[in-house]
Amino acid sequence: MTTSTYSVARNGPEPGGDAVAAGTAAAVPVSTDGTSGGTDGPPSPRPTTRRRTMDKKSRLRLLNAFSIVMGIATWWVMSLAGFQFPTPPEVVAKAGEMWSSGILQEDILASLGRVLTGFLIGSALAIPVGFLMGWYTVARGLFEPWIQFFRTIPPLALLPLVLVLMGIGELPKVFVIFLAAFLACVISTYQGVVGVDKTLINAARVLGAKDGRIFARVVVPASTPFILVGMRVGLGSAWATLVAAELLAAQAGLGYRMQQAQLYYDLATIFVDIIAIGILGLVMDRLLLLAETKLTGWQERR
Amino acid sequence: MTTTTPGQRTEAKISVQDVRKTFDLKNEEFVALERVNLDISDNEFVTVVGPSGCGKSTLMNILAGLDETTAGHALVDGAEVSGPGPERGVIFQQYALFPWLTVRKNVEFGLKVAGYAKAERRERAEHFIKLVGLDQFADALPKMLSGGMKQRCAIARAYAVDPSILLMDEPFGALDALTRVRLQEQLLETWSREKRTVVFITHDVDEAVFLANRVVVMAARPGRIYDVIDIDLPYPRTEEVRLSPEFAELRNRIWTSVYHQTPGTAADASATARA
Numbered sequence: 001m002t003t004s005t006y007s008v009a010r011n012g013p014e015p016g017g018d019a020v021a022a023g024t025a026a027a028v029p030v031s032t033d034g035t036s037g038g039t040d041g042p043p044s045p046r047p048t049t050r051r052r053t054m055d056k057k058s059r060l061r062l063l064n065a066f067s068i069v070m071g072i073a074t075w076w077v078m079s080l081a082g083f084q085f086p087t088p089p090e091v092v093a094k095a096g097e098m099w100s101s102g103i104l105q106e107d108i109l110a111s112l113g114r115v116l117t118g119f120l121i122g123s124a125l126a127i128p129v130g131f132l133m134g135w136y137t138v139a140r141g142l143f144e145p146w147i148q149f150f151r152t153i154p155p156l157a158l159l160p161l162v163l164v165l166m167g168i169g170e171l172p173k174v175f176v177i178f179l180a181a182f183l184a185c186v187i188s189t190y191q192g193v194v195g196v197d198k199t200l201i202n203a204a205r206v207l208g209a210k211d212g213r214i215f216a217r218v219v220v221p222a223s224t225p226f227i228l229v230g231m232r233v234g235l236g237s238a239w240a241t242l243v244a245a246e247l248l249a250a251q252a253g254l255g256y257r258m259q260q261a262q263l264y265y266d267l268a269t270i271f272v273d274i275i276a277i278g279i280l281g282l283v284m285d286r287l288l289l290l291a292e293t294k295l296t297g298w299q300e301r302r
Numbered sequence: 303m304t305t306t307t308p309g310q311r312t313e314a315k316i317s318v319q320d321v322r323k324t325f326d327l328k329n330e331e332f333v334a335l336e337r338v339n340l341d342i343s344d345n346e347f348v349t350v351v352g353p354s355g356c357g358k359s360t361l362m363n364i365l366a367g368l369d370e371t372t373a374g375h376a377l378v379d380g381a382e383v384s385g386p387g388p389e390r391g392v393i394f395q396q397y398a399l400f401p402w403l404t405v406r407k408n409v410e411f412g413l414k415v416a417g418y419a420k421a422e423r424r425e426r427a428e429h430f431i432k433l434v435g436l437d438q439f440a441d442a443l444p445k446m447l448s449g450g451m452k453q454r455c456a457i458a459r460a461y462a463v464d465p466s467i468l469l470m471d472e473p474f475g476a477l478d479a480l481t482r483v484r485l486q487e488q489l490l491e492t493w494s495r496e497k498r499t500v501v502f503i504t505h506d507v508d509e510a511v512f513l514a515n516r517v518v519v520m521a522a523r524p525g526r527i528y529d530v531i532d533i534d535l536p537y538p539r540t541e542e543v544r545l546s547p548e549f550a551e552l553r554n555r556i557w558t559s560v561y562h563q564t565p566g567t568a569a570d571a572s573a574t575a576r577a
Contacts, residue, residue, distance in 0.1 A: 206392040207388070297443075299445070
């Protein structure tokens with residue numbers, strides 16, 4: 001008895017604090033769940049932590065901007081200090097020149113056309129194949145060795161063979177891009193399908209759903225996050241493959257232009273193309289990320 | 303009476319007859335259920351309690367049609383269970399809500415499968431969402447809900463397709479004590495308004511006594527029915543009932559039955575169960 005009195009006295013301020021916390025916690029169910037006669041409440045929002053994260057976010061943005069400015073400044077200083085770089089204004093001027101002559105747009109369209117064609121066909125084929133592999137053992141048994149084998153080969157390593165077999169037109173480039181996107185996406189889709197929570201499938205079954213509906217209404221949405229991650233990885237891989245493929249064999253495109261510029265020691269053009277490749281890659285990735293947040297916003301983040 | 307002929311005719315809503323279930327574990331046969339016999343009548347609330355590994359979840363999966371018996375029969379309305387069916391609603395411990403669907407769409411899922419027209423689907427879903435007190439959260443995604451609210455949504459989803467049987471596998475097992483007590487009371491309230499036959503698996507002796515007409519105690523190795531105890535406490539079960547000496551007495555008896563089990567054979571067990 002005495003010990004408990006002592007501990008209460010000693011921890012005086014703490015029980016007081018607990019009481020306040022308990023009071024707010026109890027207030028939530030009453031106010032939100034009044035109709036059901038007092039049940040457990042929803043997780044209560046915490047304004048303080050939200051404000052802190054927003055502060056953190058804007059601080060991050062500020063640091064990002066600072067870092068970019070410093071990077072460009074360093075580049076500028078280096079080019080003035082005798083490195084063989086073009087200065088930022090030179091690159092901007094070159095970009096303007098390439099734009100007004102129409103070369104830049106032409107190259108961008110050529111490169112984007114290839115990458116999007118390869119990427120879209122690759123993803124469009126990868127998703128059904130990934131689903132088949134996840135759903136049917138037969139499909140898994142038949143596809144898996146080939147996918148595992150080709151996954152270990154960089155798509156570019158196939159380019160010499162593909163060039164010989166398919167000529168030097170658009171087809172070989174689109175094909176290696178297709179392969180890059182397909183391989184990244186198919187494995188992710190397959191893993192998504194295999195990893196679908198068995199309880200969700202059982203829940204659908206006990207509600208009377210048959211295989212077709214379980215597939216369309218449970219397996220597909222449950223593996224969407226995996227598919228989208230696969231598509232993002234696939235797009236990155238496709239973009240990387242594209243530029244390299246253009247360096248080796250093309251008559252237009254950003255990679256081809258850099259290759260040409262290299263011959264004439266035209267560093268400003270190379271810089272413009274590198275920056276264009278970076279920005280385009282970033283934009284496409286962000287677009288997929290946006291789709292991801294839209295389509296998979298239901299996920300619980302842990 | 304331990305000799306029920308397999309597949310015999312029965313008036314019971316659920317009839318488990320001489321069920322045996324084994325799993326293959328690396329060249330070894332694991333007996334999950336051995337000679338389990340149990341009759342449950344219409345609108346009865348039966349709780350099944352026992353130590354882990356006693357096969358209580360296996361028994362539920364068999365009744366749900368998610369698992370098959372190795373031997374013996376599981377009958378619902380006199381017909382052998384073969385696969386899941388809409389007349390048996392199942393509530394899982396992990397809620398198993400579809401996270402990409404709102405509360406409303408989750409509740410409507412089974413109705414859609416059953417082919418209800420849109421307007422009627424809406425209306426039924428609305429009714430059951432209200433019944434579990436989630437009307438303000440009808441358009442929220444599961445990630446916005448607390449554990450207790452998720453389980454209430456799962457209960458509404460199971461109820462909506464109008465099953466005559468509810469199979470609940472430790473539905474409140476993952477919830478804190480306070481929420482658990484509230485949901486127990488709510489479940490009984492819902493059950494008294496919309497009568498169903500309920501089989502409720504739990505490892506919580508208090509919960510088993512509080513909810514049930516009858517408590518089935520199971521034992522492990524092999525999984526079998528160890529004891530069946532009638533709970534003669536009146537409904538509605540209020541806090542008063544929970545704190546009554548009769549409740550304490552039943553709880554003590556079942557506690558002893560669960561935690562101080564004398565090792566025995568399945569034959570002894572089913573003899574006790576039928577006594």
